[in-house]
Amino acid sequence: MKKIIFLALIFVNMSAFAQRQTPRELVDDFFEAFHAQDTTELKTFAHEGARLESVSIDAEGSTKLITGDYSKFLKGIASIPADATFEEKLHEFRVEENGPLATVTTPYSFYYNGAFSHCGVNSFQLVQFNGKWKIVYLIDTRTTQDCD
Template sequence: MKRIFFIAFLLINMTAFAQTEKTGNTPKKLVVDFFEAFHAQDTIKLKSFALDGIKMQSVSMDAEGNTKLSSDDYSKFLKSIASIPADASFEEKLHEFRVEENGLLATVTTPYLFYFNENFSHCGVNSFQLVKFNGEWKITSLIDTRTKKNCD
């Protein structure tokens, strides 16, 4: 009898895990979907991935070698994506995904190379902070680095 309960327990857990994977309800999937919407300039989808009041920051070095931290509103980011001319091309090529998930919190980092009109612009690393609300991952913070050095 204990064996039957144990086997049933395993089957229920495997089914629940498979459903989560099938629906794509993972931190990595959210970031992949984010970049698909980003490249498609789909600001409605981009807005749906983020929590209201998302914190956006970027880290870079100025001409004197000082670290510069800038912050921006997500709404300004969405407007900038929507304003890219149709004849312009842009691509953020991601190298890998590093995912740390712990219950309701996840961090996804993605090293990248960014191209505008097929010309290299800059490289860096994106770091997404995600929180799971009612079973759905949302971006709460996004910080990136930007440089033109050591991009290989």
């Protein structure tokens, strides 16, 4: 009986630990699923209605803002050809947490089929719901200049 209680306590503690994923761990897991094109797993990281935006500067020097929703992002990931390769190399993580709100910023370089495509910064806005972090907003910048 003591063994059963002991195992039950271990299981409860492991379940509680799994619920306490950190903001950085969520973003790490997001990119692991992203590179695997695992849209089923990617869907679990976002709160329903999560928004995505991308900022860039066009040839005339004007700032462009493209807005989409998370489901459109998932469809885009699913549509990448199986023979294509892509990698988003993250250069660092900056994490700010305040209670149930967190911001994770990750400068990156993106490569498609082994060739440099663009660089920028991702900014993930996360909210903790019932002990679990979820993406509610993701904005990134994209440029091909000053990518050192």
